Structures are given as C-alpha cells and as structure tokens.
Amino acid sequence: MNDCIFCRIINKEIPKEFDFESDSLVVFPDINPSAELHLLIVPKNHIIGMADLTRNHGDLLVEIYNVVNKLVKQNNLEENFYRVVVNGGKAQHVPHLHFHLLGGQWKRMV
Numbered sequence: 001m002n003d004c005i006f007c008r009i010i011n012k013e014i015p016k017e018f019d020f021e022s023d024s025l026v027v028f029p030d031i032n033p034s035a036e037l038h039l040l041i042v043p044k045n046h047i048i049g050m051a052d053l054t055r056n057h058g059d060l061l062v063e064i065y066n067v068v069n070k071l072v073k074q075n076n077l078e079e080n081f082y083r084v085v086v087n088g089g090k091a092q093h094v095p096h097l098h099f100h101l102l103g104g105q106w107k108r109m110v
C-alpha cells in the first residue's frame with residue numbers, strides 16, 4: 001500500500017537497515033525505542049492487524065516466532081527480561097501487522 005509507512009520501508013522507498021530479511025518478513029529497530037532492545041518484526045504482506053489473520057497465515061506466524069527466538073538468543077535475552085507485544089485497536093498506531101520484541105531495560109509501555 002502506497003501510504004503505509006511499513007510497506008514503504010519493506011519496498012525500500014524509505015531507507016532502513018534490516019536486522020533480518022526473508023521472503024515473508026523483515027526486522028528493523030523501532031524508531032522510538034521503548035526498551036534497551038526494541039525490534040519490529042513485520043510481515044511483508046500488508047496484513048492490517050491481528051483480526052485479519054486466518055489459518056492461511058499459520059506458516060507465517062511460526063516463522064515470526066522462530067525469528068523472535070533467534071533474535072532473543074542473538075541478543076542474549078534468554079536469561080533477561082523480554083516480551084513480544086502485538087498492539088490492536090486504538091493501541092495500534094501503524095495499521096500494518098507487526099510484533100514488538102522488547103528486551104533489557106524498559107523505558108515505557110509500547
């Protein structure tokens with residue numbers, strides 16, 4: 001979608017260094033981090049939010065959590081504090097499904 005900020009990042013219209021990229025998702029740092037480590041895991045397809053997920057997204061969701069687990073290990077968070085957050089409704093500000101991985105010291109709620 002042309003007016004979606006995350007689609008523009010995924011399509012490389014907006015320069016952004018990816019921590020990880022596969023055929024179906026990208027990972028990049030949150031521009032306004034709420035924790036010491038704050039990464040966004042974003043599917044390449046423009047899925048608006050949780051309510052739009054169907055059984056067909058099963059493989060994508062497994063891939064997302066596999067990537068999260070790798071990022072947790074890479075950042076030595078296994079024995080530290082970390083959370084995976086998906087906002088919905090009025091708590092979701094970017095209408096393109098994304099998962100927040102937050103770790104280490106907290107600054108604020110996402």
Ligand code: AMP
Binds near residue numbers: 040086087093095110
């Ligand atoms: P949410 O409220 O769950 O929709 O979270 C959207 C997140 O996207 C916020 O934490 C923003 O800081 C982050 N964000 C918005 N624009 C960008 C951007 N251009 N690059 C990286 N993160 C962004």
